[in-house]
Amino acid sequence: MRGRTRKWAVVLVLSLAFSALGCIRASAPLDLASQNPYSDQNKIASHYSREANNFRLKAQELSQRASVYEGLFGPDSEWVRGARLLEQFYEYLAQEQERLAAEHLDIASRERQSLIVRPTRP
Numbered sequence: 001m002r003g004r005t006r007k008w009a010v011v012l013v014l015s016l017a018f019s020a021l022g023c024i025r026a027s028a029p030l031d032l033a034s035q036n037p038y039s040d041q042n043k044i045a046s047h048y049s050r051e052a053n054n055f056r057l058k059a060q061e062l063s064q065r066a067s068v069y070e071g072l073f074g075p076d077s078e079w080v081r082g083a084r085l086l087e088q089f090y091e092y093l094a095q096e097q098e099r100l101a102a103e104h105l106d107i108a109s110r111e112r113q114s115l116i117v118r119p120t121r122p
Helices: 003-025 041-073 078-116
Strands: none
Touching: 041 078
16 A cells, blocks of 8 residues: 555656646747847857857768768769768858857947947936
């Protein structure tokens, strides 16, 4: 009887925990295209920086693949050319993400400056 009570207690605790988790509201998604200085520009810039890093890693992986393909199929292989093209594409995407991150950091710094230096009215 005691084991049965313990099982029901565990079930009750778990169901209450899951119910409580269901009541927690997730934060609103970031509007990555927002130029509004009041939105969290640092968080948006951080997102773009992480994306740039991910694209860089993919480009590095494709560079290594191209080298392996070159050894297997020769330097003029379509496999090598395809891997090199994808590597260039991911590098371009990484640069674009870094540009967007810098743009949002610039918006954030301008907003900080406007908060620090407010014109005084006579």
